[in-house]
Structure formats: structure tokens, C-alpha cells
Amino acid sequence: MSLIERAAQRLDQLKQASAEPSDEALQQAVARAAEPAAAKAAPVPEPAPVSEAQSQAAAASLPAHASRGVYIDLAMLEAKGMVTPDRPRSAIAEEYRVIKRPLLRNATDTSEARIENANLIMITSAMPGEGKTFSAINLAVSMAMELDYTVLLVDADVSRPSVFRQLGLPPERGLMDVLAGDATDLGDVLLRTNIEKLSILPAGMPHARATELLASENMNRLLKQMATRYSDRIIIFDSPPLLVTTESRVLATHMGQVVVVVEAERTTHASIKQALATIESCPIKLMMLNKARRQSHGSYYGYGYGYGYGETARENAA
Structure with missing residues (x-):
């Protein structure tokens, strides 16, 4: 279901409840309809790069049996x-x-x-x-x-x-x-x-x-x-x-x-x-x-x- 279709569905629900949708309600309907798509599209944060010094320090700290x-x-x-x-x-x-x-x-x-x-x-x-x-x-x-x-x-x-x-x-x-x-x-x-x-x-x-x-x-x-x-x-x-x-x-x-x-x-x-x-x-x-x-x-x-x-x-x- 597209973003527009979801917003329209939300407006129909408000009408059936006998409430005239205000501008604020319209904005909320659009925002709520967009939530699943936004969550799916949210980028995964990349791990911070490890410096060469940090890498060498980690290797030096390994026990001999590693x-x-x-x-x-x-x-x-x-x-x-x-x-x-x-x-x-x-x-x-x-x-x-x-x-x-x-x-x-x-x-x-x-x-x-x-x-x-x-x-x-x-x-x-x-x-x-x-x-x-x-x-x-x-x-x-x-x-x-x-x-x-x-x-x-x-x-x-x-x-x-x-x-x-x-x-x-x-x-x-x-x-x-x-x-x-x-x-x-x-x-x-x-x-x-x-x-x-x-x-x-x-x-x-x-x-x-x-x-x-x-x-x-x-x-x-x-x-x-x-x-x-x-x-x-x-x-x-x-x-x-x-x-x-x-x-x-x-x-x-x-x-x-x-x-x-x-x-x-x-x-x-x-x-x-x-x-x-x-x-x-x-x-x-x-x-x-x-x-x-x-x-x-x-x-x-x-x-x-x-x-x-x-x-x-x-x-x-x-």
C-alpha cells in the first residue's frame, strides 16, 4: 500500500468516527502512514573506523595461546x-x-x-x-x-x-x-x-x-x-x-x-x-x-x- 493510500484510509476512519479532520489530523495521518516506510528505509549506522594504533594495541594484548x-x-x-x-x-x-x-x-x-x-x-x-x-x-x-x-x-x-x-x-x-x-x-x-x-x-x-x-x-x-x-x-x-x-x-x-x-x-x-x-x-x-x-x-x-x-x-x- 502506498503512502497516499494509507493517508486516505486514515481519513476515512476519522470520517466514520464523525470527526471532521483538521489540518493537524491530516498531518498526523500522513506522518503515521509514513512511519513503516521510514522505519524500513532508516540507514544502519556504520561502525567507527579503528585506527592502526588501536589495531596494533589490540593485537599486542592477545595472549600467546590466541x-x-x-x-x-x-x-x-x-x-x-x-x-x-x-x-x-x-x-x-x-x-x-x-x-x-x-x-x-x-x-x-x-x-x-x-x-x-x-x-x-x-x-x-x-x-x-x-x-x-x-x-x-x-x-x-x-x-x-x-x-x-x-x-x-x-x-x-x-x-x-x-x-x-x-x-x-x-x-x-x-x-x-x-x-x-x-x-x-x-x-x-x-x-x-x-x-x-x-x-x-x-x-x-x-x-x-x-x-x-x-x-x-x-x-x-x-x-x-x-x-x-x-x-x-x-x-x-x-x-x-x-x-x-x-x-x-x-x-x-x-x-x-x-x-x-x-x-x-x-x-x-x-x-x-x-x-x-x-x-x-x-x-x-x-x-x-x-x-x-x-x-x-x-x-x-x-x-x-x-x-x-x-x-x-x-x-x-x-
Whole structure:
């Protein structure tokens, strides 16, 4: 029924009541007839915009358990010859216990000679296949077993993400999505794990301008946030090989420590020298000998800087 028809109906009702409609009654009739239409057409007020500062403050106030979680199959890790929290006295756990000690000492140094961003530790290699991802995961799990630290493992091999593949997990949004602006906050893509004190930041979706994103001001801000937000956090970056892509060289400029994994009996001295030359600006550079054989038993020997769990470990090293 239209507005005019409703007003006419109201006037008929007034006439039947033997009352001559006044001008005021006419106005009231029209107003009352228009009420339903006006109510239907009333606009819904839009919520007030939230400023960037308010958004950041809200994200910072979220508890640590607000992020999503993923389940890591510890039996699978053990079968691959990797460090697991439920086997703290295994041979490989003992080896990585030795490897992590100088890294933790550098990361927590409070003297005047302390290194800036020493809690940002990049694990890399000269060439693919030397065991950097295997070593990054083992270091992260081993450090998470410490009483005084929390650990964030970052899959920074953005061209060929390997951490999630090694852990048997499907791809997730992550680092590249935050840098590209497709994820609004770091907390949206951080993943808790069933290993106490260990969280993971996936590489995220592939991006054609990955090198530029890693060298961007957004990356600088993100790393500063990651390095300073939690005083007890150690951050392990699994990066691409130094001689294959440029992303690792860019990433190394932000790191306090770099560990170069070297495969025994395969990596040449020339490759090692060339790789080290690309990260000259990094204040602390350590080397980890990997896949070395113990001549007396024919097994792999870590010398404190490798892993020694036989053929299984070798086959699964990334």
C-alpha cells in the first residue's frame, strides 16, 4: 500500500468516527502512514573506523595461546633421527646440546661486547641438500627443551619451503603473506605446536618479488618486532642456500648469528669460501660439519657439529 493510500484510509476512519479532520489530523495521518516506510528505509549506522594504533594495541594484548596450533608427530621425527623432547638423552639430542650452547650464550650476552640481534639465528648452507633444514629443526627443538627460552622457527626458504614438508604438515600462510600485506598481523600466521615453548612461522605463499620483500622496510620492522617483543625468545631462520638464491644474502644482513651447514666429503673449499664471502657483514659466523663418518663404526659422526643417526638421518636431511 502506498503512502497516499494509507493517508486516505486514515481519513476515512476519522470520517466514520464523525470527526471532521483538521489540518493537524491530516498531518498526523500522513506522518503515521509514513512511519513503516521510514522505519524500513532508516540507514544502519556504520561502525567507527579503528585506527592502526588501536589495531596494533589490540593485537599486542592477545595472549600467546590466541594463535592457531599444529600437531607435530614426534614418532615421525624420531624415525627420521631427529631431536624429540621425549628422548632428551638420545645421541642426536646430546650432539645438538653441544651445538646450541655457544649460540645461546651469544644470544643472551648482556656485556658491553654483546651482539645486536644475536637472538636472530640463520641456518644456511652453500648448496642445497647439505642438511640445513634438518639442522634448523633440530636446533629449534633442542633449544625449546631449555628451561629459560621460548623458540620461534621461521621457514625463510621462501622459494622452496622445507620445514613444513620435513614436519609432515600442509602449507600455511606465513612470512611472505605478512610482508606482502595479505595478512594483517604476525599473530595471524604464527602457529603453536605440541612441543612446549616451540612456535613456527611458515614461509607462506610464493611471491615473485620475494627478495625485494625480504629487503623491504616492512621486513626490518617485522624483525625488530620479532627480536624485541619477547626477551626470552630465540628465533631460528631456515634460509635458502647462499650460492643458489639471493634471498639468503639479504636475510643475513638482519641476523646476529649465521650457522653455515657443510656436508662432509661433498662441499668443496671453494664453495665454502664463496658462501662465507656473501655474509661478511654478519658479526658471528659459525660452521657445522654434517654427515661425517665415524671410521671405527662406519656411522655418521657429528663432532658436536652435526648429527649421527645413520642412514635414516642422511636420507631425510633437507
